[in-house]
Amino acid sequence: MPVRPSGNNKVKGAETMREKWITKEEIEHIAQLAHIELTDEEKEVFTEQFNRILDFFRKIDEVDTRSIPPMYHVLDIVNVYREDEVGGTLPKESVLENAPKKEEQFFKSPRIV
Template identity: 45%
Template sequence: MKITRKEVEHIAHLSRLEFNEEEIGAFTEQLNSILTYFDKLQEIDTTAVEPTSHAIVVTNVFREDEVVVPSPREANLANAPDQEGYCFRVPKIIE
C-alpha cells in the first residue's frame, strides 16, 4: 500500500475537494496503482543530477517599471459569482 484511505482524505482536504466514501475508496485504489507504476523511477541513480524545472533556461526577465492603465474594476468583477460595491462577496470569514 503506497497510500492509505486516511492519507487520501488528508490530500483531499489539502486540495479543497471532498468525496463520498465510495469515491475515497476508488481514489485510494487508483492512486495506489499509479504510484506503484512510478516505482520504476527508483531504478535510476540520480544522486548527482540537477533537477529541471524549465526546459528552456530563461533567468531574470526585467522590464521598465512603467505606469500602465489597469483593467477596469467592473471588468475584473464581471465574472464573479457574487459581488457587492466593487468587492467580491464571500461567506463570513471571522467568527
C-alpha cells in the first residue's frame, strides 16, 4: 500500500475506494496551468490513469537519497559562451511562413487584453 506523505493532503473527500494521489479537480487545475483543455470524459480517464502512473512513480520513495546530489545533466557542461558576433538570420518571410495568422510582418495573436 502506498503511504501518503504528509504535506500532500490536498485531496478532498474521503478515500473510500483506494488511496488517491491526484483528484479530478487537481488534474483540471494542472491542465489549466499547462493550457490544455480536457473533455469531461478525458478528465475521468486521466484521473484513473494518473493515479496508477503516480502510484508507480512513488516507487522511488523507497530509495534513501538524502546524501545523493541531483543529476540535472549527463555532461559536466555548465555554460557555453561564444564570441558576440553577428551571424546570419532567416529572412522575415520564411519565419512568418508557418504562422497560422499574420498581418504585415507580424504574428497575429488572439486577444490578450
